[in-house]
Amino acid sequence: MDPPSSLKLLGSWADSHTHRVQLALKLKGLEFEYQEEDAINPSPALLLHNPVYKKVPVLLHSDRPVVESVVILQYIDETWADNPIMPADPFERAVARFWCHFAEDKLAPAVGAVFSSSGEGQKTAVDQVHDNLKLLERELRDGAFKGKRFFGGDKIGLLDIVLGCGSYWLAVFEEVMEVKLVDPGTFPVFHAWLKDFEEQNEVKETIPAIDKLLEYARGIRQMMLSLSNGTSTTAPAAAGTTSAINVAVDGRSG
Amino acid sequence: MAAVSATTGEVKLLGLWRSPYVTRVGIALNLKKVGYEFVQEEVQGQKSEILLKSNPVYKKIPVLIHQGKPVCESAIIVEYIDEIWTSEPPILPSHPFDRAVARFWVTYIDDKLLALVRTLVFGATEGTSKAEVADGGAEAFQLLEEAFAKCSHGKEYFGGDTIGYLDIALGCWLGWIKAVEDVSNIKFLDEKKVPLLVGWAERFLQNEAVKGTMLEADEYVQRVKNLSASAR
Numbered sequence: 001m002d003p004p005s006s007l008k009l010l011g012s013w014a015d016s017h018t019h020r021v022q023l024a025l026k027l028k029g030l031e032f033e034y035q036e037e038d039a040i041n042p043s044p045a046l047l048l049h050n051p052v053y054k055k056v057p058v059l060l061h062s063d064r065p066v067v068e069s070v071v072i073l074q075y076i077d078e079t080w081a082d083n084p085i086m087p088a089d090p091f092e093r094a095v096a097r098f099w100c101h102f103a104e105d106k107l108a109p110a111v112g113a114v115f116s117s118s119g120e121g122q123k124t125a126v127d128q129v130h131d132n133l134k135l136l137e138r139e140l141r142d143g144a145f146k147g148k149r150f151f152g153g154d155k156i157g158l159l160d161i162v163l164g165c166g167s168y169w170l171a172v173f174e175e176v177m178e179v180k181l182v183d184p185g186t187f188p189v190f191h192a193w194l195k196d197f198e199e200q201n202e203v204k205e206t207i208p209a210i211d212k213l214l215e216y217a218r219g220i221r222q223m224m225l226s227l228s229n230g231t232s233t234t235a236p237a238a239a240g241t242t243s244a245i246n247v248a249v250d251g252r253s254g
Numbered sequence: 255m256a257a258v259s260a261t262t263g264e265v266k267l268l269g270l271w272r273s274p275y276v277t278r279v280g281i282a283l284n285l286k287k288v289g290y291e292f293v294q295e296e297v298q299g300q301k302s303e304i305l306l307k308s309n310p311v312y313k314k315i316p317v318l319i320h321q322g323k324p325v326c327e328s329a330i331i332v333e334y335i336d337e338i339w340t341s342e343p344p345i346l347p348s349h350p351f352d353r354a355v356a357r358f359w360v361t362y363i364d365d366k367l368l369a370l371v372r373t374l375v376f377g378a379t380e381g382t383s384k385a386e387v388a389d390g391g392a393e394a395f396q397l398l399e400e401a402f403a404k405c406s407h408g409k410e411y412f413g414g415d416t417i418g419y420l421d422i423a424l425g426c427w428l429g430w431i432k433a434v435e436d437v438s439n440i441k442f443l444d445e446k447k448v449p450l451l452v453g454w455a456e457r458f459l460q461n462e463a464v465k466g467t468m469l470e471a472d473e474y475v476q477r478v479k480n481l482s483a484s485a486r
Binding site: 052061064066094097101 | 325326333337338353358362397
């Protein structure tokens, strides 16, 4: 029988925020117990440890809960000092935190909107994704991350984890929705970074196989279209599908 | 303000004191006794060259410019200040778990309070009644009351003996909250429901580090009235 771990992660298999935490724990070489949560049917443990948002991921460390993926990542980094995720320099830390905020505030909702809309609404959403990617591309090419292999430098760091776990949805949505989101011609540096990120062993061990993600996304899209008859520009998804999409892309509702 | 490790030219804060986010940065700089140049930014109409250049992504205040480099987003700026100027008192708690708790509540505050104030000032959106918004606000304050009980350990502030990260993140909103209470006739800082927060709010507003970072109470009230009128 395995000794009880002091680390337990409540997560969902298709949730990018859960993947962030799993990846960070892997990068730190930390063992943890995993409990799969159903977004529509949260367990008593989830309700107990995240009463405010009732969402994954929740990291339990010696039964004390840490909630919100970016908060969890910093907690992990501050508790286990080896293989740092955050940059050492305060200005670089502020820059990393800023772009994490951007990823949650602008990019993720735009990507989610591509998935949950159709027609004109979808075109607008795709444009927004492109606008956001342009900002990242510029930063990678000429700005704060110029000349770096990863956002974290030579190794994967906080921002790689935050952006990377979620960017795989871009390829999935491209296929399911038949839209072009990350054209390597338009976003060469971002595209190259993403491919490099996805090749890392720890990342390959964390992110589910693309065909599983495709199947998942197709299923949700079908449900949404059948609910709305595909005519509205922003599909009014039922609570379950909205929740599922939001869990997958954004980690929270709204 | 006495400069400790910065000459006045080295630190600039772009902002307006009516923004609670700018207030956050002012308080943090005061706590660390950092001298700085305040650059008033008119955010309605034409934005200044320096604002557009230093925050091209959001074009918003506050922006802290330190040694020529811009730092954006108030919560991020406060953490930056704490990491650069390491004199006592520390702004973030020292233990990683306490830091995680503080960061969680700051995320929650950023999630709830702007929406709450906006809705009460400009009017509820379709499908939500003012009563529902008020209930949502009361619930938020109840959660923050419990958070205070847990974080303060019986002391004066969320941060303990001195103002900390969570005090700053919530306290910056007090001007707007009280003004909205006044104008809408809804009480969030209700002694019967959130007595700890009421006591905390009073102490916070009297704190030395908060001086000069907020408008006068009646200025917030006037702004709420003007904004509400223009929304109709």
